[in-house]
Amino acid sequence: MNIALIAHDQKKNDLVQFVTAYQAIFAKHTLHATGTTGLRIHEATGLSITRYQSGPLGGDQEIGALIAKNQMDAIFFFRDPLTAQPHEPDVSALVRLCDVYSIPLATNMGTAELLIRGLDEGLLDWRNIAREKGVRNGK
Incomplete structure (x- = not known):
């Protein structure tokens, strides 16, 4: 799966x-990230990550x-709602x-926990079908 x-x-x-x-779970997938975030994750984990511009420069x-x-x-997408x-x-x-x-989006640690566990258990496998058929929002 492609994960940002x-x-x-x-x-x-x-x-x-x-x-x-x-x-260990993220290593099984293709990772993408905005600039500095991707660099920091790569430096901490050694995971392969395709990096784009930083958010303010167009990475989003x-x-x-x-x-x-x-x-x-x-x-x-860990957002800072206070800044x-x-x-x-x-x-x-x-x-x-x-x-x-219909892309699953986790914007905080609580939702991220559910999403990563669902990803590990194969609960997002429907995305493979959606991607292959070009399904958009159930259509």
Whole structure:
């Protein structure tokens, strides 16, 4: 499965710790990340990660383009709800695309725990069918 890893500055440490804790599961999948987040995760885990621009420089949009092409299966986006983000419209667009294409999205540690465990148990295998058939939002 194709998985995107994104984190706002104040949440990068949390995402690095999360991926480190579940490194064995993430290692079974193809990982994508925005710039600094991807670098930090790679340095901490050694996992292979395709890196895009940082979020404010268009990385969110690059990952959004993969979602729009139905080439992304799950998103772990640890957002900081207490800090204004200069690229908030890009963040909103990414969340909207996840809804349009029925892409599971975890924006906090609690949901991320459920998503990673479901991924490990094969509960997201329906994404393989959706991707192959170009299914968008059940259509």
